[in-house]
Amino acid sequence: MRRAPTAILISGRGSNMASLIEAARDPGFPARIVLVLSNRPDAAGLSVARAAGIPAAVLDHGPYRGDRAAHEAAIDEALRGAGAAFVCLAGYMRRLTPLLVGRWAGRMLNIHPSLLPAFPGLHTHARALAAGVKLHGCTVHLVTETVDAGPILAQAAVPVLPGDTEETLAARVLACEHILYPAALANVAGGTGAAALQPPAAALFNPLPLRPATT
Numbered sequence: 001m002r003r004a005p006t007a008i009l010i011s012g013r014g015s016n017m018a019s020l021i022e023a024a025r026d027p028g029f030p031a032r033i034v035l036v037l038s039n040r041p042d043a044a045g046l047s048v049a050r051a052a053g054i055p056a057a058v059l060d061h062g063p064y065r066g067d068r069a070a071h072e073a074a075i076d077e078a079l080r081g082a083g084a085a086f087v088c089l090a091g092y093m094r095r096l097t098p099l100l101v102g103r104w105a106g107r108m109l110n111i112h113p114s115l116l117p118a119f120p121g122l123h124t125h126a127r128a129l130a131a132g133v134k135l136h137g138c139t140v141h142l143v144t145e146t147v148d149a150g151p152i153l154a155q156a157a158v159p160v161l162p163g164d165t166e167e168t169l170a171a172r173v174l175a176c177e178h179i180l181y182p183a184a185l186a187n188v189a190g191g192t193g194a195a196a197l198q199p200p201a202a203a204l205f206n207p208l209p210l211r212p213a214t215t
């Protein structure tokens with residue numbers, strides 16, 4: 001089986017990156033991780049990737065201040081140099097311009113901590129709590145020019161429980177992210193030809209038991 005070479009862009013902790021690396025350790029997984037790239041030199045995920053034997057590099061956006069195109073051209077060069085067929089944004093907290101998005105159209109995935117189209121942008125868990133929603137979750141989608149608005153590939157929902165704080169809700173969603181992202185990548189990378197680039201049937205699942213309300 002040809003396993004699709006896949007690069008991961010991070011900015012920080014890298015727990016979703018770690019879940020993708022872990023899934024790709026299985027020789028039956030249809031993607032293999034060829035590069036981790038961070039725009040921040042202090043991203044904790046870098047050492048996690050290196051410890052797992054994955055090449056990890058930094059392309060600090062700082063020196064490119066005022067020239068996003070040059071920074072993105074450098075990222076693109078690194079991705080191509082690694083032979084990547086797919087790119088997974090995993091907590092990559094920098095807005096991308098049409099330059100990079102266009103070059104990787106249909107082959108760049110992102111994970112977002114909400115059930116899009118609800119709560120695009122930042123502080124999704126606090127906003128979900130403030131809105132009083134009873135279901136929250138995460139979304140894997142294709143990256144397009146509009147932030148957090150590309151075609152949805154897969155979603156996972158979790159309950160919002162009485163007494164939830166931003167932290168408890170974030171932890172419940174993150175546990176789902178770690179299941180959903182490898183599943184979505186496998187779905188996209190495992191397909192063949194143009195069909196693989198169509199949004200596959202959404203994998204809506206709730207892997208956590210629903211507990212009865214205690215208050």
Ligand code: GAR
Nearest residue numbers: 012013014015016090091111112113
């Ligand atoms: C994750 O919750 C991811 O969904 C979110 O950042 C976190 C990164 O954590 N991404 C976004 O908010 C992108 N809009 P991680 O570095 O441990 O994977």
